[in-house]
Amino acid sequence: MKKFMALYMAPVAEMEKMMANSTPEDTEASMGQWMKWMEAHKKELVDMGAPLGKTKRVTANGISDTKNDIGGYSIVQAESAAAAAKLFEDSPHFVGMPGSWIEVIECMPMPST
Numbered sequence: 001m002k003k004f005m006a007l008y009m010a011p012v013a014e015m016e017k018m019m020a021n022s023t024p025e026d027t028e029a030s031m032g033q034w035m036k037w038m039e040a041h042k043k044e045l046v047d048m049g050a051p052l053g054k055t056k057r058v059t060a061n062g063i064s065d066t067k068n069d070i071g072g073y074s075i076v077q078a079e080s081a082a083a084a085a086k087l088f089e090d091s092p093h094f095v096g097m098p099g100s101w102i103e104v105i106e107c108m109p110m111p112s113t
Contacts, residue, residue: 001077003046003107004084008072008093010100015071018097026096033092041076041087049074081106 010018022030038048049072057066071093078084085104094100 001079002081002084004076004078004081005105005107006049006074006076006084006088007070007103007105008074008091008100009069009103010071010093010097011069012067014097014099015069030092030095033095037090037092040090044076044078044084044087045074046077047075075107 038045051072052070055066055068055070057064076084076087078087081104084106085102088102088104091102093102
């Protein structure tokens with residue numbers, strides 16, 4: 001089995017809007033959807049992941065604040081990238097977040113030395 005990182009993506013403005021307008025009931029309903037989805041895919045989930053916070057960019061010139069479209073991550077296992085991507089077709093990430101998407105990236109093994 002190969003490992004894949006899934007990045008939960010959405011336009012920054014949509015993420016900020018959702019966070020500002022979510023009620024405790026909305027949050028509870030959303031978590032219920034996520035728990036149901038995770039239970040359905042527990043065999044494939046290596047690390048359920050988590051939401052991600054503010055971003056710092058580090059370059060040779062220093063450290064700065066920045067924003068990106070990444071809202072969270074998960075790590076899954078599957079036979080192929082296509083099989084890994086298919087796991088996310090019914091993801092609750094798409095509920096209530098216009099323009100959202102998920103990027104699935106293979107975690108490559110470290111080369112031997």
